[in-house]
Amino acid sequence: MQPIKRWDYAGEGLDESELPAAPWPVVERWVDDARIRQGEQGDVPEPDAISVATVDGAGQPHVRTVLLRYLTPAGPGFYTNLQSRKGLDLQANPRIAAALTWPAMYRAIRFVGTAEELDRETVTEYFQNRPYGSRIGAWASRQSEPAAGRIELEDAVAAYERKWPDTGSADDVPLPVHWGGYVVRCDEVEFWAGRASRLHDRLVYVRCADGDLSDPGAWRIERRQP
Secondary structure, three states, X not given: XXXXXXXXXXXXXXXXXXXXXXXXXXXXXXXXXHHHHXXXXXXXXXXXXXXXXXXXXXXXXXXXXXXXXXXXXXXXXEEXXXXXXXXXXXXXXXXXXXXXXXXXXXXXXXXXXXXEEOOHHHHHHHHHOOOXXXXXXXXXXXXXXXXXXXXHHHHHHHHHHHHOOOOOOOOOOOOOOOEEXXXXXXXXXXXXXXXXXXXXEEEEEEEOOOOOOOOHHHEEEEEOOO
16 A cells, blocks of 8 residues: 655635635635636646535435536526436435635635526526537436446437537527526635645635625624634
């Protein structure tokens, strides 16, 4: 067995004095920082990768990584097949947790809250901006269901490509009724900043009133032990 390689976290840390009264400015800045770093240094391979945890009707948790494709003061969000494992979980139990993690930057953001379906206008606008192949894939993949083999998926893709050829138009592939998106209405937003000797900074915005991520009156800040 190879020895475990260890290294200390050389992050800048995070102090309460640096935080605004609402979490949105920090969420926006940290996501932007990760995207910029990927372009400049290349050590954040997918800055928008977000791990999403759900619980099914039997109480079994499930976690997977998707792409952050919706981010406003309403909360972070993603798009998916509504009949997928995560979609069915959220129909049974809308409670959700999600995390953005950037190891090279010694930073992470954790979100806890309730998932809410995005409206069809928002979903349609995003779907029409996806590449043609991704739009076809949304029809071809019966996400999370068992598959007999790769050829089953490839045959389905080919069939839908014949049905809806690529015309270069945003509406050459219709929006599937089973495809949509979710936004996380947050009750907690935690900013994790790695520090030496595992004495990390964990500063958490906890909901104390109604309001979105930009509303100063909706949040209080607490520090948690690392």
